[in-house]
Amino acid sequence: MLDADQATQLAETFHLLGDANRLRLVYACLDKPVSVHDLAQQLGVSSSLVSHHLRLLRAARLVRKEKRGRQVFYQAADEHVRCVLRDMTEHIEEPEEG
Amino acid sequence: MLDADQATQLAETFHLLGDANRLRLVYACLDKPVSVHDLAQQLGVSSSLVSHHLRLLRAARLVRKEKRGRQVFYQAADEHVRCVLRDMTEHIEEPEEG
DNA sequence: CTAATATATGAACATATATTCAAAGGCTTA
DNA sequence: TAAGCCTTTGAATATATGTTCATATATTAG
Numbered sequence: 001m002l003d004a005d006q007a008t009q010l011a012e013t014f015h016l017l018g019d020a021n022r023l024r025l026v027y028a029c030l031d032k033p034v035s036v037h038d039l040a041q042q043l044g045v046s047s048s049l050v051s052h053h054l055r056l057l058r059a060a061r062l063v064r065k066e067k068r069g070r071q072v073f074y075q076a077a078d079e080h081v082r083c084v085l086r087d088m089t090e091h092i093e094e095p096e097e098g
Numbered sequence: 099m100l101d102a103d104q105a106t107q108l109a110e111t112f113h114l115l116g117d118a119n120r121l122r123l124v125y126a127c128l129d130k131p132v133s134v135h136d137l138a139q140q141l142g143v144s145s146s147l148v149s150h151h152l153r154l155l156r157a158a159r160l161v162r163k164e165k166r167g168r169q170v171f172y173q174a175a176d177e178h179v180r181c182v183l184r185d186m187t188e189h190i191e192e193p194e195e196g
Numbered sequence: 197c198t199a200a201t202a203t204a205t206g207a208a209c210a211t212a213t214a215t216t217c218a219a220a221g222g223c224t225t226a
Numbered sequence: 227t228a229a230g231c232c233t234t235t236g237a238a239t240a241t242a243t244g245t246t247c248a249t250a251t252a253t254t255a256g
Contacts, residue, residue: 002125004118009190010183011118018113019214020105027100036233049215051234061189070223070232080189084182085108091159091178092107117244134203147245149204168202168253 013060017084021045022053026062026076027085033066033073111158115182119143120151124160124174125183131164131171 002010017023021043028034028042036054040047054074057063062081066073076082100108115121119141126132126140134152138145152172155161160179164171174180 002122006187006190007118007122007125010186011116011121013186013190014112014121015116018109018116020102020109021214023109023112024100024105027105037231046216047233048217048235052215055234061192072233078189078192080185080192083185084189087178087181087185088108088111089104091176091182092104092111094159094176094178119244135201144246145203146205146247149202150245153204170203 013062016056016060016062019053021049022057025050025053025074026057026081029063029073029075030082030085031076033075035071035073037071039074111160114154114158114160117151119147120155123148123151123172124155124179127161127171127173128180128183129174131173133169133171135169137172 017026024043025039028039034042036047036050039054040050043050054063054065058065058074061077063074064077066075115124122141123137126137132140134145134148137152138148141148152161152163156163156172159175161172162175164173
């Protein structure tokens with residue numbers, strides 16, 4: 001079972017992936033570190049918005065930060081994150097059953 | 099990579115798990131069908147609220163509906179759902195690294 | 197039929213939150 | 227030092243959404 005605190009923390013983590021831009025951010029740096037500027041360019045949004053979102057993603061340890069000179073690179077935190085995205089992608093690609 | 103439509107659909111699915119009550123609903127019927135009334139009682143919320151949430155979860159095929167007499171039983175849709183929840187639970191239980 | 201139980205639905209509201217804009221830090225080069 | 231680039235931060239706003247309440251629909255019992 002799941003107590004209330006665990007449920008809240010889990011939900012908060014899922015909530016972060018529940019926004020299209022944030023989800024695309026995680027996807028974009030799933031396998032390699034990417035700078036904030038490049039992430040913004042890939043998504044077609046402002047660096048400010050990217051930074052706001054990355055802050056939240058990092059707080060939930062969904063991405064990791066790595067500073068290189070004046071640039072900051074982010075990448076998906078661990079294998080769990082990759083696995084969650086992979087499974088959910090399979091889920092939505094599954095044809096209707098029943 | 100992930101196109102905009104896929105990202106939106108994926109995000110919408112994650113978004114549904116991003117609410118503590120909805121998440122607890124899925125958890126509560128992860129391994130067996132549970133009636134709306136029992137779900138409401140387990141979570142300590144109204145049947146109305148449960149029904150609202152189940153409708154959304156069902157639309158995303160996160161849960162399945164099964165009618166028995168005047169009761170309606172719901173259960174988690176498939177193995178992907180169970181896997182996503184398991185992986186994310188492991189993620190939040192992981193100790194801080196780096 | 198009426199009564200009772202279980203579930204679903206619709207509207208209304210209070211709250212949360214994604215986004216934008218402006219400005220500030222930090223680091224590198226000249 | 228100053229200038230320029232990259233990133234972060236804070237406030238303001240428009241929108242989305244979880245919850246409640248009242249009501250409706252369905253199914254069973256008497």
